[in-house]
Amino acid sequence: DVxxxxxxxxLVKRTGEKVFLxxxxxxxxxxxxxxxxxxGLGLRLIYFSYDVKMKEKGDxxxxxxVSREKKERFSLILESASTNQTSMYLCASSEGQLANYGYTFxxxxxxxxx
Amino acid sequence: xxxxxxxxxxxxVQEKEAVTLDCTYDTSDPSYGLFWYKQPSSGEMIFLIYQGxxxxxNATEGRYSLNFQKARKSANLVISASQLGDSAMYFCAIxxxxxxxxxTGTRLQVFP
Numbered sequence: 001d002v003x004x005x006x007x008x009x010x011l012v013k014r015t016g017e018k019v020f021l022x023x024x025x026x027x028x029x030x031x032x033x034x035x036x037x038x039x040g041l042g043l044r045l046i047y048f049s050y051d052v053k054m055k056e057k058g059d060x061x062x063x064x065x066v067s068r069e070k071k072e073r074f075s076l077i078l079e080s081a082s083t084n085q086t087s088m089y090l091c092a093s094s095e096g097q098l099a100n101y102g103y104t105f106x107x108x109x110x111x112x113x114x
Numbered sequence: 115x116x117x118x119x120x121x122x123x124x125x126x127v128q129e130k131e132a133v134t135l136d137c138t139y140d141t142s143d144p145s146y147g148l149f150w151y152k153q154p155s156s157g158e159m160i161f162l163i164y165q166g167x168x169x170x171x172n173a174t175e176g177r178y179s180l181n182f183q184k185a186r187k188s189a190n191l192v193i194s195a196s197q198l199g200d201s202a203m204y205f206c207a208i209x210x211x212x213x214x215x216x217x218t219g220t221r222l223q224v225f226p
Contacts, residue, residue: 031212040123042205042218050212058213090159094212102149102207102214105159 003027006091006106013113019078021109023091030095032074033103034058034066037088049074081113116141116210118217125222127196134181135191135220137206143167146209148189150180153203153219162204165189196224 007022025032031050035043035058045058047066055066063085067075074093078085088110092103117140127133139148150162165173165180173180181190193200201224207214 033213035216040218042120043207043216045213045215048213088157092159101161101164102147102151103159103161105151108157110157 004091004093004104004106006089006109008109009107011109011111013078013081013111015082015113017078017081017113019081019111019113021076021078021089021091021111023074023076023093023106024072025074025093025104026072027093027104028071029093029104030071031093032068033092033094034064034074034076035090035092036060037090037108043090046076083113085111086113087111116143116146116208116215118206118208118215120206120217120220122220123218125220127193127222127224129198129224129226130195132192132194133196133222135193135204135206135222137189137191137217139187139189139206139208141187141208148180148182148209149207149214150178150189150191151205151207152200153205155202159205163191193222198224198226200224 004025033048034046037043049055049068065077091106094103119138146167148165152160163175163178165182177194179192203219205219206217
């Protein structure tokens with residue numbers, strides 16, 4: 001069964017910590033994405049990548065960075081976590097051109113920053 | 115830029131009844147795709163249905179159908195014969211090159 005795996009389901013971190021959220025896909029997909037989901041705001045795109053070592057800013061990149069050293073892995077980095085980054089983070093992947101099914105999503109990481 | 119609007123924050127429906135979840139969009143691209151996803155309380159995003167802008171027929175997948183009105187830029191999801199397991203958040207999304215732009219979602223609650 002094809003899969004996108006996010007390393008943690010729930011995470012609690014302290015303000016100011018550097019936080020790594022990991023995402024791995026086994027479908028050889030070219031494109032990978034990080035979204036955050038907040039009530040009333042839907043899913044907002046943070047960063048995406050169309051190839052190894054390549055990254056593009058989404059709509060809300062401030063306070064985040066990403067790394068894609070291998071095709072299957074896309075990491076989201078919170079350089080210095082803040083309480084306003086408490087959210088659900090969703091990773092997704094897709095083929096080069098969006099197929100009829102769109103994305104394959106991971107199960108999400110619910111991050112709380114205290 | 116692409117934009118998706120879901121105006122219903124919450125909807126209630128009785129079991130076995132049909133329900134329509136609204137979605138309107140804005141785009142200047144002649145070619146685009148529209149998606150609906152379901153997100154149960156467990157958090158995973160489940161693909162439901164897809165409509166291409168050039169598709170002549172409205173998309174259907176089992177109990178899900180898409181009421182696509184291109185001139186009005188609307189892509190409403192119709193769920194027939196609602197079940198308790200349909201209680202979830204529902205998101206509409208539109209393609210923007212090779213990424214998706216999502217709406218704010220509608221929380222559907224199905225009651226017995």
